[in-house]
Amino acid sequence: xxxxxxxxxxxxxxxxxxxxxxxxxxxxxxxxxxxxxxxxxxxxxxxxxxxxxxxxxxxxxxxxxxxxxxxxxxxxxxxxxxxxxxxxxxxxxxx
Numbered sequence: 001x002x003x004x005x006x007x008x009x010x011x012x013x014x015x016x017x018x019x020x021x022x023x024x025x026x027x028x029x030x031x032x033x034x035x036x037x038x039x040x041x042x043x044x045x046x047x048x049x050x051x052x053x054x055x056x057x058x059x060x061x062x063x064x065x066x067x068x069x070x071x072x073x074x075x076x077x078x079x080x081x082x083x084x085x086x087x088x089x090x091x092x093x094x095x
Contacts, residue, residue, distance in 0.1 A: 029089070030086060033082075033085055033086060033089055034082055037078075037081050037082055037085055038078065041081055041085075042074075042077065042078055042081060045077055045081065046074065046077065049073075049077070
């Protein structure tokens with residue numbers, strides 16, 4: 001077990017010290033942030049948007065869903081939240 005931990009530690013040190021490794025770590029960090037955003041932040045944002053959309057009327061609301069607008073709108077919200085969080089995270093890492 002200690003040999004495995006030592007090998008993992010050397011591999012992590014190699015990743016941090018190389019340029020390609022820094023890209024790999026940033027990608028893994030972005031994937032982790034994206035997963036957290038989709039599990040925590042996005043459902044609350046979608047619930048907020050749903051609470052504000054009750055004045056649309058049932059016909060308009062059903063038509064929007066039948067045309068796939070709900071899926072598109074969710075994708076746009078997801079991308080916006082992911083980009084904003086990624087920018088904040090990269091600024092925090094740059095300091």
